Amino acid sequence: MQNISPAREQLLELIRADKSLPTLGIAIAKVVQITSSGEDSVADLAHFILSDVALTQKILRLSNTITYRTPGGVTVTTISRAIFLLGFDTIKANALASLLVEGFNDVRQAQVVRLELVKALCASVCAREIARRCRHPNHEEAAVAALFKNIGRVLVASFDHHLYDKIQSLCTAHPEQSHEICGQLLGCSFERFGETVLHDWKIPTSIINALQITHGDQKKTSVGTEWIRQVASFSDSLASILVNTDTVSAQMPIAERCQRLVKRFGAALDFDAEQLQVILKSVDKEARELANTLEVSMTPVLNASAIDKGVCKGTDSFNEFMLTSFDTQQLEASSRHASGKPMNARDLLLAGVQDATQMLASNQVKLSDLILLVLETLYGAMGFRFATACLLDVKSGKFSARIAVGEKYAERQSAFQFPVLNDNSIFHLAMNNNVDLMISDASNAKVQNLLPDWHKRLLPDTRSFIVLPLVIEGKALGLFYADRACTADEGVPPDETALIKTLKGQLMSAMIKR
Known part of the structure; x- marks a missing residue:
């Protein structure tokens, strides 16, 4: 039985008293609730994004990055066009990522917070890549769950980075006792702490349940909630490998670092060591684009060349010959008439x-x-x-x-x-x-x-x-x-x-x- 820690209660009080977080929670809950891909939901998502000027600019900027560039290089200048081109799920996941980063990165500049935000972005991109490959009916929730898998860590790092550093230091020294260490110092696991806050934010139970820890080698399941939990757990683990500040382990070949993940999740999520390398390439590139657009430092993330030094970016090789189109940032920066035009x-x-x-x-x-x-x-x-x-x-x-x-x-x-x-x-x-x-x-x-x-x-x-x-x-x-x-x-x-x-x-x- 976990003890009721003063540290846990004090942190929860600080979080609940923060004037910016209730607004963040409402915004996140609103986006999560847009679950159907029908016409009304597309319009609802477009309206929500358009109501936030900063969010609109971030989504448009992301839509015009190399990863999402449209055929012919035509600049995307409307949210409705972005949804049409990139897909409802991609825009929704990126909107949530933008909200999460905006909620923590700008007002709390500790390096550990940025590090956890990068992990969250990587995990979400990884989950979307796995979901695309599996074509599972719950693919949309998987990307959202992966994004919030480490929300407990983000919150603790943001509101008490000294406690966060102490827990991380002891867990690194004694990895086999990490669960006990976190329980003693925080009063519960990071996952449980995150669940508590997400409950306050009225996030759907299916997303919150996906934060629970998985143990041992995973088997294929037909239960949607269990599959989401497996994807979220795998994605979080892969993100931790990619966003690695341990210089010693970072020198190890990526395939060697991922061997344990293949053994634990390969059978359940239908991938082997070779297929994981393909996933890694896609995740690394897309996560970098997303993080750079959201102004989160990607310095600790594995360099793409370490995954595959011989990869030739086909579309990049002729970028210099493409006709130029509108520059999104120039369009955003325009001055206005007195009428607002x-x-x-x-x-x-x-x-x-x-x-x-x-x-x-x-x-x-x-x-x-x-x-x-x-x-x-x-x-x-x-x-x-x-x-x-x-x-x-x-x-x-x-x-x-x-x-x-x-x-x-x-x-x-x-x-x-x-x-x-x-x-x-x-x-x-x-x-x-x-x-x-x-x-x-x-x-x-x-x-x-x-x-x-x-x-x-x-x-x-x-x-x-x-x-x-x-x-x-x-x-x-x-x-x-x-x-x-x-x-x-x-x-x-x-x-x-x-x-x-x-x-x-x-x-x-x-x-x-x-």
Whole structure:
């Protein structure tokens, strides 16, 4: 029976009193809860990422690294495009990694914290690689579980690095007694400590159970929760080998250091020594990209050349000959007009057109994904505060907002609807005449007379907006709407107008094919 240690209770009190961690816990729980890969979940994940400017920039930066580079080197500038290209699970895992690093690395700069964060990133990448190979139905949870496998260590290192150092020092000297040492000094294992905090964060039980320690050689299992635990344990062990500060053991060949892992987990997870080397190459490269993007030092990690000195990076060999595309960081750094519209709106719109073109070229594109991409492009490129696609609902006899992004998007989306019957509002006029409207000053008396009462109640502070009707063969299917709380005295020049119409045309083309 484990003793109730004063150190454990004091640490838990410190963690629970930390004002930043409850927010981190809520954010992590929110992402973890997005478990389905259906349309709503993709939109929910995109909305969550877009609501955090720093997280949005990190995900876009990662999407444009060599590891994830798109065919032809076309820069990814929208989260919806990133999800479409990299896959829902990859973006979700990377969003969680970003949240975890942001929650600990920036405010607590101890080297041991960074070391444990690197291990967490490596473990998560390893779990995703194993899951891809196994094609297990629980692959999504495995990557999340691996990321949080060492959360107990991260927390202890962050809040009491002296205790962490003492435990690590004694465990290194007496590895066979590590469980007893941790129990005596902390009051429980690192895993148990992490479980307690994750329970506070309302993380699903299936993820928390995966933190439990595995013992002995593992056998193949058909039980999903047990498989997740095996993957998390293996991934954490492999990460510990890769992120190794022990200079003596680091001199050993990687194959020799991994022999024990092959014996323990090979049969259960379907890999042998040769296949593990392939996994190592992929993990090392991807983990480096992820950690560098998240500004976590990768110095202790095994150099890729130590895994395979003869590997030739096929795509890297001709990078110097590729046509240059937009630079994501330059697009992010743009200054803005007083309205909030980026100075480089044209470049952002053009990047969105490229994204839509790439998406349309795929047979897997969903209309809802394309609508979200167009909305996100308009929202970001033009500096709007709210944007929505309002589509015809035959059953209700109304035009209703189906997808929205921006400030208070959920609340405004639910209330953004108006009857099909013509009421001479600015929205019906735009659809009846099939003309795109770009209003730079909504306080104009003529504009105010055309705004319906429901719009004035819902968005009373609107000062500039656009209306892009969606009309096919004379039939109004709906419209795009986006607004700002500031006037847009800079207007919309012809080149930007042309790109906006191109974006709309791409969506209309997809709608006609449906």
